[in-house]
Amino acid sequence: MMALAMTLHFLSVIIWVGGMFFAHMALRPAANELLEPPQRLPLMAAILGRFFSGVWVAIGLLWSSGLWVIFGFYGGMGKVAISVHLMSGIALVMTVLFMFIFFVPFPKLKQAIVSKNFPEAGSSLAVIRQVIVVNLSLGVITTVVATVGKYFW
Numbered sequence: 001m002m003a004l005a006m007t008l009h010f011l012s013v014i015i016w017v018g019g020m021f022f023a024h025m026a027l028r029p030a031a032n033e034l035l036e037p038p039q040r041l042p043l044m045a046a047i048l049g050r051f052f053s054g055v056w057v058a059i060g061l062l063w064s065s066g067l068w069v070i071f072g073f074y075g076g077m078g079k080v081a082i083s084v085h086l087m088s089g090i091a092l093v094m095t096v097l098f099m100f101i102f103f104v105p106f107p108k109l110k111q112a113i114v115s116k117n118f119p120e121a122g123s124s125l126a127v128i129r130q131v132i133v134v135n136l137s138l139g140v141i142t143t144v145v146a147t148v149g150k151y152f153w
C-alpha cells in the first residue's frame with residue numbers, strides 16, 4: 001500500500017511541477033514569439049484552464065498520499081524526518097499560491113478575454129506567470145529537499 005501511495009505522490013508531482021515547467025519554459029516563450037495578443041491570450045487561457053483542472057486532481061492526490069504515508073505508515077507528524085516537515089510546509093505555500101492564481105487573476109483573465117480587453121488580459125496573465133515562476137521554484141526546491149533530505153537528515 002505504501003508503494004501505491006508513493007506512486008500516486010510521484011505522479012502528482014510530475015503533473016504539477018512538470019506542467020509548470022512546460023508552461024513557463026516552452027509554451028510561454030513560443031506563444032510570445034509567434035502569436036499576437038488576440039490569438040495568444042485566449043489560447044493561453046484555454047490551455048491554463050485545462051492544466052489547472054489537472055492540478056486540482058494532482059493537489060488532492062499529493063496531500064492524500066502524503067498524509068496517508070505520514071499517518072498510515074510512519075505513525076504521525078511527530079515521527080517523520082525534518083525533510084517531510086519542510087516538504088509539507090512548502091507544499092502548503094504552493095497550494096495557497098495555486099488557489100490564489102485560480103480564484104484571483106485567472107477569472108480576471110477569462111473575463112477580460114470575453115470582453116476583448118487584451119491589455120487587461122495581458123496584465124492578469126503576467127500575474128499568473130509571476131506566481132507560477134515562484135511555485136515552479138518551490139516545487140523544484142521541495143523535490144530536492146525531499147530527496148536529498150532522505151539521505152542526510
Ligand code: HEM
Nearest residue numbers: 013062063066067069070087088091139142143146147150
Ligand atoms: C509539490 C509538493 C511536494 C513535492 C514536490 C514532494 C516530493 C516528494 C519526493 C521527491 C519524495 C520522495 C523522497 C524519497 O523517497 O527520496 C516525497 C516523499 C514523501 N512526501 Fe512529498 N512532496 C510534496 C508534497 C507533500 C505533502 C503535501 C505531503 C504530506 C503532507 C508529503 C509527504 C511525503 C511523505 C510522507 C513522503 C515519504 C518520505 C519518506 O519515506 O521518507 N509530500 N515527496
